Amino acid sequence: MQRIVYGDHPSQFAELTVPADATDVPVVVVIHGGFWMQQYDLDLGRPLADDLVAHGVAAYNIEYRRLGGGGGWPTTGDDVLAAIDVLDDPRLDLTRVVTLGHSAGGHLAVWAAARHERVTGAVSQAGVLDLAAHPRSAFLLGPDPDYADASPIALLPLRVPVVCVHGDADVDVPVGQSEAFSAASGCEFVRLTGVGHMDLVDVRTEAWKACREAALRLAGR
Numbered sequence: 001m002q003r004i005v006y007g008d009h010p011s012q013f014a015e016l017t018v019p020a021d022a023t024d025v026p027v028v029v030v031i032h033g034g035f036w037m038q039q040y041d042l043d044l045g046r047p048l049a050d051d052l053v054a055h056g057v058a059a060y061n062i063e064y065r066r067l068g069g070g071g072g073w074p075t076t077g078d079d080v081l082a083a084i085d086v087l088d089d090p091r092l093d094l095t096r097v098v099t100l101g102h103s104a105g106g107h108l109a110v111w112a113a114a115r116h117e118r119v120t121g122a123v124s125q126a127g128v129l130d131l132a133a134h135p136r137s138a139f140l141l142g143p144d145p146d147y148a149d150a151s152p153i154a155l156l157p158l159r160v161p162v163v164c165v166h167g168d169a170d171v172d173v174p175v176g177q178s179e180a181f182s183a184a185s186g187c188e189f190v191r192l193t194g195v196g197h198m199d200l201v202d203v204r205t206e207a208w209k210a211c212r213e214a215a216l217r218l219a220g221r
Contacts, residue, residue, distance in 0.1 A: 006086045007079070009070055014062040014083050015042065017053045018091050026096035026219035027058040029084060029112075029119075033103030033201075036076055036140045038068035044102070044201060051203045051212060057219050058092055064108075073141050073150050077115070080108045084116050096120055098218045100211065102201050103173055104128060104140075107152060110162055110181075114155040121218030124164045125200040125211050126173045129153055129181040134173065153181050162187040163214040167195025167207060190214065 001017045019025060030049050034040020042063045049059035064079035065071035071079075087094060098121045101109030106127020113122035131137035131151040141150055148154050164178035168191055175191065182189035192199075192207050199207040 004086060006083050009065055011063050011065045011069055011071075012079060012082070014060055015046075015049065016058065016060050016087075016089065017049055018058040018089065019053050019056055022058065022091050024093045025056070025058050025091060026098065026221065027060050027087065027092050027094070028052050028215050028219060029097065029099045029109070030059055030061040031080060031099060031101030031105035031108045031112075032061075033101065033105040034066070035136050036067050036071060036104045038066045038071070040066070045105075047203045048100070048201060048208070051208070052215065055212065055216060056221055057216065060087060067139055073146070076140065077108065077111055077150065080112050081116050084112065084118055087118070094118060096219050098122065098215050100125065100215045102126060103197065107131070110152040110158075111150070111155070113160050113162060114152065114158050119160060121160050122162045123211055123214045123218065124162065124166075124178065124181075126166050126170050126197055127152075127164065127177065128173055129164070129177050133180070134177065153184055156185050158185065158187075161218060163190065163218065164188070165190040165192065165200060165207070165211050165214060167192040167197070167199060169194050170197045172197040188214075
């Protein structure tokens with residue numbers, strides 16, 4: 001695992017892990033969730049990154065400035081774009097860059113797919129895709145929210161494929177977030193019966209397997 005620094009702030013770094021002896025390997029950008037809050041960090045993404053590498057792709061687990069630690073909008077989104085900007089490794093196929101994010105990370109994964117030309121596909125794991133419809137987005141956007149810039153559903157149509165994976169037992173981010181985004185965008189929607197919010201980032205579950213398979217498919221694996 002290689003630590004890559006993309007800015008001066010302590011939260012502006014990422015961890016790149018590449019399969020042994022790999023060449024021209026696609027990369028999945030792992031974006032952790034935690035409702036954009038400082039107390040949640042890229043530790044949440046490490047098991048996902050390890051599992052993705054075991055299945056033949058590079059994993060780029062990124063940290064970013066969060067609420068309570070210098071983040072907020074647009075700083076948090078800008079950090080995700082900046083982290084992707086500095087991807088530069090001869091072992092990577094940078095024509096295949098897939099973002100994968102959970103919860104608030106799902107918001108950032110799909111947002112980055114709309115904003116960064118390197119991104120070729122995105123997987124949203126119970127993502128907050130319509131910020132105007134989720135009360136916690138007020139903490140990220142502040143008293144004068146710019147949904148047109150920050151909310152993925154406001155950025156449609158997207159130029160790249162998106163897969164939304166969401167459990168219908170999710171009480172943190174209602175499945176209606178992915179349903180509405182899929183209906184508006186025409187993207188693939190994987191509805192998981194009886195699955196809760198954190199099941200999607202537990203590598204022992206079938207829910208994670210559905211997310212991993214979506215990311216591998218978008219990456220051409």
